[in-house]
Amino acid sequence: DIQMTQSPSSVSASVGDRVTITCRASQGISGSLAWFQQKPGKAPKLLIFEASSLQSGVPSRFSGSGSGTDFTLTIGSLQPEDFATYFCQQVNSFPLTFGGGTKVETK
Amino acid sequence: QVQLVESGGGVVQPGRSLRLSCAASGFTLSNYGMHWVRQAPGKGLEWVATLWYDGTNKYNEDSVKGRFTISRDNSQNTLFLQMSSLRVDDTGVYYCATNKMGTPGYYFDYWGRGTLVTVTS
Numbered sequence: 001d002i003q004m005t006q007s008p009s010s011v012s013a014s015v016g017d018r019v020t021i022t023c024r025a026s027q028g029i030s031g032s033l034a035w036f037q038q039k040p041g042k043a044p045k046l047l048i049f050e051a052s053s054l055q056s057g058v059p060s061r062f063s064g065s066g067s068g069t070d071f072t073l074t075i076g077s078l079q080p081e082d083f084a085t086y087f088c089q090q091v092n093s094f095p096l097t098f099g100g101g102t103k104v105e106t107k
Numbered sequence: 108q109v110q111l112v113e114s115g116g117g118v119v120q121p122g123r124s125l126r127l128s129c130a131a132s133g134f135t136l137s138n139y140g141m142h143w144v145r146q147a148p149g150k151g152l153e154w155v156a157t158l159w160y161d162g163t164n165k166y167n168e169d170s171v172k173g174r175f176t177i178s179r180d181n182s183q184n185t186l187f188l189q190m191s192s193l194r195v196d197d198t199g200v201y202y203c204a205t206n207k208m209g210t211p212g213y214y215f216d217y218w219g220r221g222t223l224v225t226v227t228s
Contacts, residue, residue: 001169034214036152043202043218044144044152049210087152091213094166096142096154 002026002090006099012107019075021102023088028068032092035064035073038101039084047086048073078104109133109217111203116222123193129186129203129219137162137181140206142215143188145224147199156188157213160206171197193226200224 003026013019023033031051036044046055048064051071061076075082083106088099115127129141143155156177157166165177176189186203200223204215 032212036215038152043220044215045218046207046214046216049207049214049216050212053210055216089152089154089215094157095168096157096213098152098154101151 001095002029002093002097004088004090004097004099006086006088006102008102009100010103010105012105013078014107015078015080017078017107019078019082019104021073021086021088021104023066023071023073023099025069025071025090025092029090029092031067032090033064033066033071034089034091035062036087036089037082037084038087044087075104109205111205111217111219113201113203113219113222116201116224118225118227119193120228121194121226124189124191125193125224127188127190127201127203127222127224129188131184131186131205134205136179136184136186139208140213141177141179141186142204142206142213143175143177143186144202144204144215144218145197145199146202146221147196150199153199155201157206158186190224193224195226195228198224198226 033051035048038044052064110132140160158177200221202221205217207214207216
């Protein structure tokens, strides 16, 4: 199985900050990676697919990059509605696996 | 618009069975690959099962193989997850999700609100 390791597990930031979250796969997955945002009590929301493609309706301050084993989600200028938990997911092969999550909290 | 509504969750004893439903509206279920994902209380996301759009391929996470079965009823436009031999560690919120159309791979774009399954003696 492909293990997905996210870092950091939490980050404290302020509105307007640039936030970067990293996801590492235990083996190469090409660009087969998704990023999700989840708020408490809500379903996850797809932000990025194919490592760097922005899902329709998602603000352009969100961006993804990477290929192979190392990936990054960047929030260009953090907004109040962006405080949430973020998950990466590899979709290269079954079993499809998620990272452990990164909680973006208010500093 | 696309809507997914899960139901069938509840409190059940270990070893018992439960069937979850995911009612789809705004689209034809048989045209889409579909997924179940679960989340234990306070924990991360775990993929559970996938049914491919043409119904030919099914995939299950190892810990549920032989116990959970994903299926659909096209006439009801509904996805199911039949769960048997339930264990305490199956407890969590179960979400259904659509596979993103038009993109190669298994990207989960529309999600339901989830249904809570609690396995306890």
